[in-house]
Amino acid sequence: MDMVRRSSYKELETDVLVIGGGSAGVTAAIAAAREGVNTLLVERYGFLGGTSTQVLDTFYGFFTPGSHPRKVIGGIPDEVITNLKRYDAMLIRPNTYGAGNGITYNPDILKIVWESLAMQAGVQILFHALAVDVETDQGRITSVFLATKSGFLRVRPRVVIDASGDADIAALAGVPYESAANGPVQALTTTFRLLNVDTQRALQISKNELHERMAQAIVEGGYNLPRKEGSIHITPLPGTMATNMTRVVNIDPTDIEQLSWAEIEGRRQALEYFRFLKERIPGYENAHLAGLSVQIGVRESRRIYGQYRLTREDVLAARKFDDAIAQCGAPIEEHHSGADTRWEYLPEGETYHIPYRCLIPLHCDGLLVAGRCLSADHDAHASVRSMGQCMAMGQAAGIAAAWAIHHHTTPSEVSIPSLQNRLRQIGAILD
Structure with missing residues (x-):
């Protein structure tokens, strides 16, 4: 875009600009606005929620796995759950693979x-x-340009929170990152829901038996099922089951041509897995395909380099940090290019801390990230990307952004004790 055209754009000013209305972004915007700063939330779809409303129907990461689950996420996320309860629109269930209650x-x-x-x-x-x-x-973002149905908009923020999932703003601003160009990223998944399921009969099929029937169907021929496992679970809607089965591999989600192909392939696989369930699994004989995810689910794309980089060792050692803004007990859950999923668990009942420094990108003042584009290596990311943790990161980023504005400073200079005290006041669980 040339500067002549830029100068003619409609302009907006705001204290905090949040890019991306997913779990991290909405929570960040709510937190910042409640701290008394003008907050603008930008979302490319016509509704909020990101992966939580486009792809999945389950929040993970709220509880530690194991025989004695412990709640580790609180604050604004609790209000989300309370409101869902008010509409009788939620339930708590064990995760299929033992990753904690969902x-x-x-x-x-x-x-x-x-x-x-x-x-x-x-x-x-x-x-x-x-x-x-x-x-x-x-080294500071002064303007963010938005493409809209009303034309281009130029937003002048004091602080930007990149909750795009793909670190779009950080990448545009020159923040270093890792992506598919540096090594494999996790597989993508198109989810789907089924109506008119005989849930009583369907639930009698165990996870292991489901996977055995998948393997048998593949051996016998006639089914193209790239992922020889996957899960299907109950929902708050009677007779409705939701899936997490398809697997589209070796895709760079930041490459528009590859992502477009992945969308098509994900829907093709969804229809094939539906056919398998209907023909091979009791309880699904009269099921109907009720809906596909709005877009294919992306687990991993860009991971920025921040002031600290969360590592595999940090996760498995349940490491604690002085600048903790949240905690996580979720296992490393890597959906690689093979037919299964790699799981590695923390010690029973343990959690690790998410450092605030993982939200502060290198080489860019006035910018925070929140959600799955945080500063983490591939394996640590495979644990910390759960939506419960994304909400907790957003909550911290929103409060930190507001603190920086109130004190006329940058997010990297936020008082950690002040941030942690405020998080605890609103119900966050830091230890």
Whole structure:
């Protein structure tokens, strides 16, 4: 974009600009607005929630795995759950693979819950807007350019929170990162829901038996099932089951041509897994395909380099940090290019800390990241990317951004004790 055209754009100013209305971004926007700063939330779809409403129907990471689950996420995320309960739109269930209890919900109700909490906090929401460029001055973002149905908009923020999932803003601003260009990233998944399932009969089929029947169907021929495992679970809706089965591998989610192909392949696989369930698994004989995920689910794309980089060793050693803003007990869950998934667990009941420094990108003042684009290596990312942790990171980023504005400083200079005290005051669980 040339500067002549840029100068004619409609301009907006805000204290905090949040890019991406997923679990991390909405929570960040709510937290910042409640701290008394003007907050603009930009989302490319026409609803909030990101993966939580586009792809999945379960929050993971709220509880530690194991025989004695412990709740490790609190604050604004608790309000989300409370509002879902009000609509009788959630349930708690064991994770299929032992990754801790999951909170399964109705994604359409969640869209309204996210929206209501954001509006009540005073967040300004811009739907159908995509961040496409930035301007920087001496290492600080001065403008973010949005493509919209109304034309291009130029937003001048004091602090930016990149909750795009793909670290789009950080990458545009020159922040170093790792991506598919540096090594394999996790597989992508198109989810789907089934109606008219005889859930009583379907639930009699164990995980192991389901996988055995998959393997048998593949050997006998007639089914193309790349992932020889996967899960299907109950939902708050009677007779409705939701899946996490398909696997599209060797894709760079930041490459538009590869991502486009992945969308097509994911839907093709979804239809094949549906056919398998209907023909081979009791309880699904009269099932109907009720809906595909709005977009294919992306687990991993860009991971920035921040002031600290969370590592595999940190996760498995349950390491603690002085600048903790959240904790996580989720296992390393790597959906690699093979037919199975690699799981590695922390010691029973243990958690590790997520350092605030993982949200502060290198070489860019006035920018925070929140969600799955945080600073972490591949294996650590495979644990910390759960939506519970993304919400907790967003909560911390929003409060930190507001603190920086109130104190006329940058996010990297935020008082850690002040940030932690405020997080505890609103219900976050740091230890």
